[in-house]
Amino acid sequence: MKKLSLFLAICAVSLGASAQSKLEQDRQAIKALAGYYKVTFNYAETFATDTAYKFYPRYSSWGNEAAIIVEDSPKKIVIQHLLQVDDTTVIKHWREDWVYEAPSLMNYDKDNAWKKVALSPAETKGRWVQTVLQVDDSPRYQSIGTWVHVDGRHQWQSEADSPLPRREYTKRKDYNVLRRGNRVILTPNGWMFEQDNKKILRTAEGDKLIAQEKGYEEFTKIDESKFAYTKTWWASQQKYWGDVRAVWDGVFAKSGNLKVLEKKDGKRLYQQLFDLGDQSVKEKWSAAKNKEEASKIINAYLAS
16 A cells, blocks of 8 residues: 555656646747757648639748847746847847746737637637737737647647738738748757748638738747847847837736728838837937837827
């Protein structure tokens, strides 16, 4: 009887350690996405149901991008991407938030509108929600998946509807939803963002598949010294953008549904917030001032 009790106690300790180890493995995999990279973008349409459909040209591009951890708590990791155009130009690029066992998802519908959906404990157990945000910190998409660590491979997989990608949203009118099949895979020199996407026309009658595409975004680590200007620029801007994130967090917390206007008075939201950031840095605004001014702008772009 004593041997059985000892065995059960060892199993209990082992299971607890294993669960904690899995969470920490997940955290380390997510944190490994941060770094200094050359990023290559390659996309090609592969299939269409309509035999008369003309496939669009393949898309290829590249850039130098810094991915910096701006928040690291036990169950939330936030990584800000910064695109270094040249030695004197930086663009605040996309952001990714990772939350462990998040209780809800913002599902993209169409026309820049999202609907909040509650998740059950069974749906979220052991899983991470990745939120991908625009350059102005407005939403792009959220999806949920499980990090898998096996045979030396570390990867995460999900599916989510999203707006059109930046490479096509000013060029295409034949579809209005991109259903993303996402795989994040760590590699010896960085990581790969592999995608199997469906381009969908969503109307009141339902969804119509226009085309499928394959995508590879490869993040390959390069010399950190190439990003000296990026580091200097971000050091001056990070306080302001932290305050903008706080404003958006408040919006997401209280919104069941969310719709963001593409333009207001002829300007896009990112233009307004970028200009505000430069003004904040120049005039050395306080956090309260940043939040007050950013809130005015953001709320003006939220459809009632």
